[in-house]
Amino acid sequence: MALLQISEPGQSLDPHQRRVAVGIDLGTTHSLVAAVRHGVAECLPALDGKVILPSVVRYLDPAAGGPGRQIGHEALAAQIGDPANTISSVKRLMGRTRAQVADVDRLSYTVVDDNGMAVVQTVAGRKTPMEVSAEILATLRFRAEDSFDDELFGAVITVPAYFDDAQRQATKDAAQLAGIPVLRLINEPTAAAIAYGLDNGSEGVYAIYDLGGGTFDISILRLTRGVFEVLATGGDSALGGDDYDQALAAWVLQQAGLGPVADAAERAALHRKARRIKEQLSAQDEAVFRAEVDGRRLEQTVRREDFEACTAALTARTMAAVRKVLRDAGVERDDVQGVVMVGGSTRMPVIRRTVGEFFGREPLTNLNPDEVVALGAAIQANALAGNSQDGDLLLLDVIPLSLGIETMGGLVERIVPRNSTIPTARAQDFTTYQDGQTALALHVVQGERDLVADCRSLARFTLRGIPPMAAGAARIRVTFTVDADGLLSVSAKEQGSGVEARIDVKPAYGLTDEQIAAMLQDGFATAQQDMAARALVEARVDADRMIAATRSAMAADGDLLDAAERQAIEALMTALSAVAASGSATEIEAATQALAKGTEPFAARRMNRGIQQALAGRNVAEV
């Protein structure tokens, strides 16, 4: 197993010492992995030369022996013959209940409700959407590791900007199952903006119109000197190219006087045909739809106008979201300097025409709409891993949906408003209503509506360990923090006593930490590796990194420490080096923690200095 290359942060990295950091576009219909090589972002091909991996996983009967599943092109080819076990568009199920999956009954595979989570029923048993996605992610990970002949330092994985907390958490869980360290989750339109912004290099306000297989995002960003600031984002996480396929299939059936198709295999075949016809109509004015339904042979000529008419409502929905996001951003359509088209579905002439007319300018399409998101993610991954020297790129993204808590009467009190720049934190004070109450329950929801019933339930947090007091005497400050990935965490402290409450999180839809740990124990996607050996290697790598980082920090800002403090830190580093050489994983982890604790005040002083310098730099420039 190749060892991870470690270099001192800040030191110039020669190409052989760069960390392998990739960008992954985990799409509804297609997935890709890209990396920056020789200063250029490029998508990594599989052995057959194809960069696109269809987001399809087919589960095989375990009794038959063998690998148990097929992923990608193989699985897609098998879909017609085995639709019940071939899972496509699993992204639509991530972080969702069965009831929330649009047209769940029309899917060619079976989706059931498992404790509030939508899961698929296959011949190999129940599979959560995270497990299915993890198969796709693992395939891309192995592809990257083979390309570089080295282990992965980490990946930036993209998600639709409009994905809520549950959907984002599910994506992170899938990456964890696939053994991929996630450097950051970034929004797909922002990733596209990076690829275009750096390509075109001009400052200003951009609109990113991203219509993928299953999701639609519209984001407004401002680019100034390498800083990408998201002004507002909106969209529909259940609207995409798939819906255009379904609308066309429904129209064709209607023209033939037929109702919806009962047989799963036929339904799948019909949608695939509809997709091909849709693609043909992007290049030609008419196409002939031929299919067999219920034993009948169908032949229907479809003109481009017919297609555009039967999908007009879908296109109108996207434009309504565009108008809303412009208002949220406080920007007029004329202020928008460039409109970027992202996602294969933007190849449809009706989309380009409608968007072009709306903004009064030709949309930018020079980058491959299928690849642009992965390329942007790769550029960001490269920067986060510390590989790029200029360090000019900075993303200031926003949370797409408001976060709130349930209050009396099933109402929502909004705590973090939508389009707040992340990371962000808000505190809210609560008190108890009974004498001696030691716990508090909070229900956190996401959405813009006033009733809890109309918003997405994210999680129930139980705060325990509140010191018993008279009713109303406790002042519990609950802090809601949304990190740079757009994920929520909650902490609470009773102000009077300073006691920090313990928080138990029950996610509304998703896996608990215990469930993930159990899946990892069962050797998911890393079946071949010895868990203990891996833990030891990881502990050593962490220790090395910690020591290197501390040394470099002391070299840069050692003057912030007095002699005694410096000695203390040196001692911790020496102790850690010793344990790393011969100790067990747990011993190494403990020593790493000790060094971390010992350098905490130093880290605080360094950050302070950095901020002061940033300010001072500005002041001098202004004089």
Add this chain to the structure above:
Amino acid sequence: MNLQSTDFEIFGLPPAFALDRAALDARWKDLQREAHPDRHAAADAQTQRQAMQWSVRINEAYQRLKDPLQRASYLCELHGAPVQAENNTAMPAAFLMQQMQWREDLEEARTPEALERMADEVAAARRQMLAELQQTADQRHDWSALAGQVRALMFVERFARDVEERLDQLGQ
């Protein structure tokens, strides 16, 4: 300077109502270039935690300083005259009459043109009130008067939002 410093101190700006918006925006980006977690993604957990705290604080300060109403409210707090809108609902009679008239007009407005006219009227009132706020804060330094003006402006801004919402509904 630390996490407990005031928003103005963090941004290196004088604690006044008048503010150079371009300078604020540029400074925000400079600060985040330094503090944002992405800048420290490959660093140790300590530094990452520090970065997160600073980045959150900087965003909080930016949001507050950027919005005139929040900025004025913050100044009141800094000078020991917090706004406390929930506990102070008394308003001058003339002001209340204006609010009631506006509400009635909103009820009756049926066309986008009528709503646009209302939006313009409210925007003009808001501009006027902001000019007065600046006087009260930067010239007279009268913090309790400022708190009163902030409370009044809160009514006006809420109403402006309602007008916009109605326009949105008509637009669909």
